[in-house]
Amino acid sequence: MTSFVLKKALLIIPSLVALSVIVFFLSKIAPGDQVQMFMAVRGSQTDRLSYHQQQKVYSEVYEELGLNKALFYISIKPAYFPDTLYKVIPASKKNVMKAWLRHDQDWEWIQLVFENHEALIGAADFFNDPELAFILTQIKTIHATADLQKARQLAIDLKNSTENNAVNVPHKTRELLSNYFINFLHDQKKTQRITSVFPTLHWHGLNNQYHQWLSKAIRLDFGISLTDGQPVSKKISMAFIWTLSYVIFAYLLSLFLAISLGLYTAYHQNKWQDKLISTSGFVLYAVPLFWLGTLAIVFLTTDIYGKWLHIFPDIGVGSAYESMIWIEKLGEGLPHLILPALLLGMHGAASAIRLVRNTAIVELKADYIVTARAKGISESRMVFRHLLPNTLLPITTALIGGFPGALAGSVVIEVIFNIPGMGRLLFDSIRQMDWPVVFAMVMLLGVFTFIIYLLGDILYARINPKIKYQSA
Amino acid sequence: MKTRLSKISVNVSIMILIFFAILAIFAPFLANDKAILCKDVDGLHFPVVSGQKCEQPEFSLQPFLKYHYSGIDPQNAAFISPLTDQHLQPGQQRHYLGTDRIGRDVAAGMIHASRVAILTGTGSMVIALLIGLLIGLTGAYFGNDQLSITRRSAMIGLLSIFLGTFLVYYRKYFSGNFSQVLFTLLIFMMGLVLADGVLKRLKPFRKRFKLPLDMMFSSFIEIFQSLPASFLVLVLVSLFTKASLYNVILIIGLLRWPSIARFARAEMLKIKEQRYIEAARAIGMSDLRIIVRHALPAVMTPVIVAVAFGFSSSILLESALSFLGIGLPADHVSFGSLLSEARKNYEAWWLVVFPGFAIFCLVFAMNTLGDHVSRLMERK
Numbered sequence: 001m002t003s004f005v006l007k008k009a010l011l012i013i014p015s016l017v018a019l020s021v022i023v024f025f026l027s028k029i030a031p032g033d034q035v036q037m038f039m040a041v042r043g044s045q046t047d048r049l050s051y052h053q054q055q056k057v058y059s060e061v062y063e064e065l066g067l068n069k070a071l072f073y074i075s076i077k078p079a080y081f082p083d084t085l086y087k088v089i090p091a092s093k094k095n096v097m098k099a100w101l102r103h104d105q106d107w108e109w110i111q112l113v114f115e116n117h118e119a120l121i122g123a124a125d126f127f128n129d130p131e132l133a134f135i136l137t138q139i140k141t142i143h144a145t146a147d148l149q150k151a152r153q154l155a156i157d158l159k160n161s162t163e164n165n166a167v168n169v170p171h172k173t174r175e176l177l178s179n180y181f182i183n184f185l186h187d188q189k190k191t192q193r194i195t196s197v198f199p200t201l202h203w204h205g206l207n208n209q210y211h212q213w214l215s216k217a218i219r220l221d222f223g224i225s226l227t228d229g230q231p232v233s234k235k236i237s238m239a240f241i242w243t244l245s246y247v248i249f250a251y252l253l254s255l256f257l258a259i260s261l262g263l264y265t266a267y268h269q270n271k272w273q274d275k276l277i278s279t280s281g282f283v284l285y286a287v288p289l290f291w292l293g294t295l296a297i298v299f300l301t302t303d304i305y306g307k308w309l310h311i312f313p314d315i316g317v318g319s320a321y322e323s324m325i326w327i328e329k330l331g332e333g334l335p336h337l338i339l340p341a342l343l344l345g346m347h348g349a350a351s352a353i354r355l356v357r358n359t360a361i362v363e364l365k366a367d368y369i370v371t372a373r374a375k376g377i378s379e380s381r382m383v384f385r386h387l388l389p390n391t392l393l394p395i396t397t398a399l400i401g402g403f404p405g406a407l408a409g410s411v412v413i414e415v416i417f418n419i420p421g422m423g424r425l426l427f428d429s430i431r432q433m434d435w436p437v438v439f440a441m442v443m444l445l446g447v448f449t450f451i452i453y454l455l456g457d458i459l460y461a462r463i464n465p466k467i468k469y470q471s472a
Numbered sequence: 473m474k475t476r477l478s479k480i481s482v483n484v485s486i487m488i489l490i491f492f493a494i495l496a497i498f499a500p501f502l503a504n505d506k507a508i509l510c511k512d513v514d515g516l517h518f519p520v521v522s523g524q525k526c527e528q529p530e531f532s533l534q535p536f537l538k539y540h541y542s543g544i545d546p547q548n549a550a551f552i553s554p555l556t557d558q559h560l561q562p563g564q565q566r567h568y569l570g571t572d573r574i575g576r577d578v579a580a581g582m583i584h585a586s587r588v589a590i591l592t593g594t595g596s597m598v599i600a601l602l603i604g605l606l607i608g609l610t611g612a613y614f615g616n617d618q619l620s621i622t623r624r625s626a627m628i629g630l631l632s633i634f635l636g637t638f639l640v641y642y643r644k645y646f647s648g649n650f651s652q653v654l655f656t657l658l659i660f661m662m663g664l665v666l667a668d669g670v671l672k673r674l675k676p677f678r679k680r681f682k683l684p685l686d687m688m689f690s691s692f693i694e695i696f697q698s699l700p701a702s703f704l705v706l707v708l709v710s711l712f713t714k715a716s717l718y719n720v721i722l723i724i725g726l727l728r729w730p731s732i733a734r735f736a737r738a739e740m741l742k743i744k745e746q747r748y749i750e751a752a753r754a755i756g757m758s759d760l761r762i763i764v765r766h767a768l769p770a771v772m773t774p775v776i777v778a779v780a781f782g783f784s785s786s787i788l789l790e791s792a793l794s795f796l797g798i799g800l801p802a803d804h805v806s807f808g809s810l811l812s813e814a815r816k817n818y819e820a821w822w823l824v825v826f827p828g829f830a831i832f833c834l835v836f837a838m839n840t841l842g843d844h845v846s847r848l849m850e851r852k
């Protein structure tokens with residue numbers, strides 16, 4: 001028994017590691033500029049700053065978020081790829097560099113050109129010359145052009161125009177400018193060795209983004225939300241309380257309905273009771289939850305189709321104020337949660353009834369039931385002492401495993417009923433591209449699912465004598 | 473349970489599915505603002521197919537509904553009920569099922585939405601079938617001790633997977649120079665052949681070991697099944713920078729295969745012990761041939777059950793996504809997006825009832841058929 005549990009628990013560890021890696025890399029491909037959103041939420045005003053100062057603020061935030069670190073412990077890249085590309089700030093510059101690298105495979109030249117570019121911009125900020133500023137905007141365009149062919153053409157045009165017009169620029173800057181053009185346009189014919197595309201392995205050490213993210217995530221620190229600056233874990237825990245408060249009720253309701261009705265229909269197999277309940281369960285199973293919810297809202301929570309149908313309170317969670325502590329908020333909101341909980345519970349039961357019924361029908365034909373009946377046991381004792389445990393045993397994991405699903409699958413219900421729970425939070429965060437919240441929720445839900453399944457397995461092992469004997 | 477009721481419900485389900493399939497296939501010809509066929513001075517035109525319009529047609533064959541699903545009728549904007557007087561110009565068709573907020577015809581939207589729903593179900597189930605059958609059949613067929621390979625081939629296999637992934641991942645960085653790509657490929661191939669030759673000579677690499685394929689695949693199935701699919705679909709779909717129905721289909725297909733794999737695996741475990749498979753093995757048939765020619769047809773019956781339920785659940789998922797407006801383009805019309813219009817105006821009952829009932833019919837029909845097949849199997 002202990003060894004069984006231990007084995008199951010040990011198997012979870014690699015799954016958790018894999019989960020964290022997958023979630024981390026998914027969070028890295030999410031669209032949108034996190035740095036910009038982070039700056040916006042902190043209220044950094046960058047409109048009035050010069051280009052150079054804007055870049056500086058951006059770089060600071062970028063470094064603060066640790067985005068200039070390597071992604072993972074190791075990386076495998078073609079040999080000509082620099083192993084320090086991740087340090088480049090900002091991301092747009094990095095992308096242009098990557099695109100040029102793709103074309104030329106000459107990292108040293110790219111570095112040189114970009115250094116010259118930075119030096120020019122620094123000098124221009126210093127002199128503040130309008131004519132120079134015009135040239136500089138041109139150069140900035142060049143350095144924002146991912147297509148190297150096009151960028152080269154732009155540079156040639158710019159060089160010709162500056163030479164023809166004999167632009168009046170300060171001496172030092174002119175030197176920088178000519179230097180820049182020489183470096184940019186010099187015809188390098190570096191022969192590429194075939195080994196330059198071979199995969200090479202780089203070791204980046206522990207100071208990488210994944211390590212940083214994971215070590216914080218273990219302490220439940222998922223950073224701050226990019227929409228309102230609150231800690232992610234605080235936002236999630238508040239939403240979790242709301243969701244848990246009605247999902248537990250819904251889940252217990254669906255368990256109760258599924259087990260009682262499942263056994264009832266199995267016992268009365270093929271009689272009218274069975275047909276009625278099974279068919280209505282089957283029908284309910286085919287009804288989309290959001291349709292059911294919308295219908296219930298339209299008919300049961302408004303006066304539009306008659307006052308007598310207005311049974312349940314309005315959607316939302318009532319007048320829960322920010323200043324209330326959570327228990328007060330819950331007290332205010334609970335009446336509004338009755339209808340969603342009922343819908344969710346009934347909908348969840350619709351599929352589970354079939355599972356219980358089919359298992360129970362098989363069990364009813366088993367020898368031990370026949371024997372028990374032959375011994376003259378009362379029918380109720382037969383059902384509760386023999387049929388019930390034996391029916392539940394094979395489907396324990398399935399029934400328990402429904403809980404994380406119920407917790408997560410409440411998105412639609414929470415959106416239409418306007419409940420500030422996990423599903424609603426996920427929905428809002430996705431729409432506002434608040435990725436720290438989204439991926440923290442994915443990670444937590446994944447861990448939660450694994451734990452619930454482990455508990456299910458342990459419970460299964462505890463109540464199943466076969467496993468007890470096997471490991472003993 | 474062979475009752476009249478179940479017989480009727482199966483027949484009705486088949487009819488519903490055929491009805492929706494016809495709607496899906498001929499959607500542009502059933503509801504369109506262009507004519508199907510028309511004749512003018514230049515000759516015959518097929519505006520629905522070609523897109524060009526007829527000026528002053530001599531005769532024209534109009535579709536059943538003269539509205540396009542994205543066409544806006546400003547006269548009838550702001551939720552016009554199908555039962556009230558509509559602001560129609562002479563010769564204009566009624567909006568049989570009413571309009572939505574910006575004046576799109578709901579009936580035309582419904583016809584297009586059935587196309588979307590059928591496409592979602594079919595597309596995602598094709599993906600799920602490919603993955604599910606591959607994993608379920610091979611895992612069960614080879615079991616934990618049937619597939620033994622040498623360490624050499626395992627090494628070479630892993631190496632080629634690694635090199636292949638590397639090439640695919642960095643494909644952009646080689647594409648500038650075609651000869652380099654070719655040369656790299658050649659070098660990689662040669663390296664693999666060379667490594668193979670060297671490993672062949674080394675004794676420890678000639679040892680064979682058994683690959684516990686069934687254990688690997690069934691834990692894989694278990695993990696995927698435990699994931700809350702609807703939650704994950706929502707997150708994954710939103711990661712694409714460009715919203716599209718095909719992303720949704722792909723993601724649903726990638727998450728809905730475990731039940732197919734489980735059914736296929738369970739059936740394969742039963743079949744494996746049977747005489748005809750044994751006989752096929754005895755006459756020296758290859759494993760691939762046995763799986764494809766002999767096991768696959770027998771496995772299909774239970775797999776159809778899983779596919780039927782998977783089909784309906786992917787339709788439900790897609791409509792939930794479009795109801796929430798996540799991962800799908802803004803101008804996308806499906807049952808879910810029609811239903812979400814009703815949230816803007818609770819009095820628009822036609823936006824609640826018709827699309828919802830259509831989803832219900834499709835899902836119910838699919839589930840009934842799945843249920844019917846599984847009962848037939850039980851009786852056998």
